[in-house]
Amino acid sequence: MYTRFLSIFLALFSLVACGEKKSEEGAAKPLVVIISPDNPPFEFKDTAQAGDKVIGFDVDVVQKLGEHLGRPIKIIEGDFQSLIPSLQSGRADMALSEIYPTEERRKSVDFSDPYYSNKPALLVLDSSPITSEKDLANQKIGAQLGTPNETMAQKWTETVPGLSVISLNKGGDLVQELKNGRIQAAIMGDNIAYRIAKSTPGLKVIAIDTPSKDIAIAFPKGSSLVGPVNDALKNMKGDIEQITQKWIVQ
């Protein structure tokens, strides 16, 4: 009986050891990048075809970045909420997931220069009479928590009477609430909005006249990578244009 327990323990520890001892051959240590793969087209999984592989705009950007820095890239996954804690605990060297460099987040992490800009748009039901943010009086608008889009929607409540903002965790949550009729409009990056409208019948996109919102790469506070990454990003304008064409075309 004891030997059986012992063998279970040993088997487990060897399992653990296997997981840990990923051989680190090759010249350069890989850059560990944490991504939350639930936000197409920026980062997602083609679960029908590519299975467990994380793909998307941000993935291509970071792979190119690795080429420019001469470092291999190792992608690990986490929930969006766990991205910043993972940087702080040193589990990852950088995080990409359409992250907006807000003032609040700058208190916890450092950011690169922006590598892409998202123009906000409204997603509404096909039957909706809404044509601009001015029509949102006495309506509920959904926004993703902690994004500049949420901040902007909050600002609208000062001028649009009766407008209230519902903050949710993910883009997908907004779509569900829209279908359920709990919100009448959702604000998000236009490329994502067009993508959703294309794949989900009954929804349409309303373009609005607002400035674009930058997205950037997040690093642990004081990371020595920020400088080199910014230099690399300056040389990557053409690459990023190509990657944009590949993933974010309407």
Next chain:
Amino acid sequence: MDRSVIHLDFERIWPSVPYILEGVQVTLAYTGVSLALGFICGILLTLCKISHIQPLKWFAGIYTSIFRGTPLLLQLVLIYHATPQLTGYDISAWQAGILTFTLNSAAYLSEHMRAGINALDKGQMEAALSLGIPYPLIMKDIIVPQAIRNILPSLVNEAIDLLKESALISTIGGADILRRANIVASEKYLYFEPLLIAGALYYILVMILTSAAHLLEKKLKTS
């Protein structure tokens, strides 16, 4: 829009079902390993609780009150995020999950086991001691087997709980059934369909577990 019509679009989900199904083995691995380790730790903890050495009793009491007194999700997130910061050891989601579920279920299991042992006739222990059988052997051959048979239903309950609570691993990125369903949901912008599939999978797993336990219970009763 007429909301009276429930529109379920399973056709767009079918190609991704195998991806969600792969989560079954992940969920089972978390549950099985944590349950086995939690069972062992639970026995040790129970021995502390029923021993006559005060510090061991205190330790077991404090341990149980901490792990039963705080949410499992909080324990999981703390172990996963605090371990690298405190010790410098980069604990993986798998290790953090197993560690948390083991420690947590050990606390609950030890309470069940203590109740099971207390329910046994004290005379058995006294008789065995008076026959000169050493304490470890009394425990191993007489007390614990009977106690476990008595508490089998609560052990099964704990296993079912653990199976469902293992879904918490999705919050730190473990690719279990729920996490995979969420990834498919965000890929396709469809919410109900992948979650319904995940729900069905959990239900089937729990049903299998329940009927297996039922058979085991019957067999133990007759023997």
